[in-house]
Amino acid sequence: MANSSNRILTTHTGSLPRPAELMRMMEAREEHELTDPAALEACVAAAVDEIVRKQAESGVDIVNDGEVSKISYSTYVKDRLTGFEGEGMLSASGLALSDFKEFPELAMHLFTNAGMTRAKAPACDGPIKYKDLREVQTDIANLKAALSGVNVESAFLSAASPGVISGFLPNHHYKTPEAYVGALADAMKNEYDAIHQAGLMLQLDCPDLAMSRHIWFQDMSMVDFRRRISMHVEALNHATASIPPERMRMHLCWGNYEGPHHYDVPLADVIDIVLKARPATISLEAANPRHEHEWQVFETVKLPEDKTLIPGMLDSTTNFVEHPQLIAQRLLRWASVIGRDHLMAGTDCGFATFAGLTPVYPGVVWLKFKAMAEGCRLASAKLWG
Numbered sequence: 001m002a003n004s005s006n007r008i009l010t011t012h013t014g015s016l017p018r019p020a021e022l023m024r025m026m027e028a029r030e031e032h033e034l035t036d037p038a039a040l041e042a043c044v045a046a047a048v049d050e051i052v053r054k055q056a057e058s059g060v061d062i063v064n065d066g067e068v069s070k071i072s073y074s075t076y077v078k079d080r081l082t083g084f085e086g087e088g089m090l091s092a093s094g095l096a097l098s099d100f101k102e103f104p105e106l107a108m109h110l111f112t113n114a115g116m117t118r119a120k121a122p123a124c125d126g127p128i129k130y131k132d133l134r135e136v137q138t139d140i141a142n143l144k145a146a147l148s149g150v151n152v153e154s155a156f157l158s159a160a161s162p163g164v165i166s167g168f169l170p171n172h173h174y175k176t177p178e179a180y181v182g183a184l185a186d187a188m189k190n191e192y193d194a195i196h197q198a199g200l201m202l203q204l205d206c207p208d209l210a211m212s213r214h215i216w217f218q219d220m221s222m223v224d225f226r227r228r229i230s231m232h233v234e235a236l237n238h239a240t241a242s243i244p245p246e247r248m249r250m251h252l253c254w255g256n257y258e259g260p261h262h263y264d265v266p267l268a269d270v271i272d273i274v275l276k277a278r279p280a281t282i283s284l285e286a287a288n289p290r291h292e293h294e295w296q297v298f299e300t301v302k303l304p305e306d307k308t309l310i311p312g313m314l315d316s317t318t319n320f321v322e323h324p325q326l327i328a329q330r331l332l333r334w335a336s337v338i339g340r341d342h343l344m345a346g347t348d349c350g351f352a353t354f355a356g357l358t359p360v361y362p363g364v365v366w367l368k369f370k371a372m373a374e375g376c377r378l379a380s381a382k383l384w385g
Contacts, residue, residue: 015350059373327375
């Protein structure tokens with residue numbers, strides 16, 4: 001995942017807007033009303049091909065499949081694992097978020113969304129095993145086929161971390177959180193290994209290391225919260241033990257929504273635990289107004305030599321198109337504390353984290369990517385001369 005020898009590379013977090021036709025079929029599948037699975041598979045393959053091409057045309061160096069085959073970045077695993085037949089609920093109101101308790105009307109305005117309400121989040125009610133690799137192998141095949149027609153640096157596929165799955169899919173079976181997260185780690189290892197063995201970069205989505213503080217663990221002491229996410233990192237490291245760190249990246253965030261975020265845990269309070277995770281590259285929010293200042297954390301925290309950061313240059317919740325000069329300024333600030341060789345440009349989060357939740361208009365997404373590519377060119381010219 002190292003940068004090229006003379007410029008900053010661009011990438012993004014993962015999810016991208018899905019075509020309307022594909023959305024309709026995915027929603028039908030989620031409601032167990034899909035009548036033609038083959039048509040859905042063909043639509044997914046076509047969508048991956050188009051979305052990879054658009055990324056390349058927009059100046060993205062390290063691309064992915066847009067996560068277009070998944071109803072969400074976390075709950076998709078319910079269809080790939082056994083043990084998830086229990087009653088669960090994915091709240092579309094946002095009221096579980098501590099920063100919305102003072103603003104319930106705002107929460108309803110932002111989160112009452114057809115795509116969100118159709119996403120199923122069943123509880124774990126039995127032993128967890130990975131069913132088979134057919135779906136992940138299809139994702140791999142679709143991405144590889146799409147890559148054959150574009151000129152990019154490399155490609156990645158995302159997978160949910162054990163910790164984030166444990167937050168979205170509640171546990172009604174295992175006796176302890178440790179046992180539940182451990183079982184998820186053992187099962188998801190199959191998916192992680194398949195992505196790596198296919199020659200693709202593996203991205204682990206780990207918003208639980210920050211976001212879970214103001215969603216699921218808001219009543220915990222900081223000591224207990226740090227102990228909990230440390231357990232999540234240990235499980236992640238166990239599940240990825242056979243994959244070289246340089247072939248993995250991880251994503252850290254505080255929740256991909258336009259809310260107050262005034263209860264977000266500071267990066268400084270969790271960064272030491274995050275840095276213990278095995279992936280060599282870390283993607284994190286750095287463009288939105290609640291976290292843009294946190295580049296300063298690395299004035300006192302030494303980034304290990306074997307780590308690379310992908311700070312967000314684009315806010316994934318607003319239709320403002322960031323100016324290339326602003327992106328260059330942000331990159332230069334980050335380079336001043338971690339060095340140009342440990343830096344890539346990315347996005348705060350995905351642009352379609354849940355299949356129906358797209359706060360940024362699809363056409364604007366591609367304008368944002370083009371602005372990021374131009375900002376990287378400006379910053380690279382100053383950093384390399």
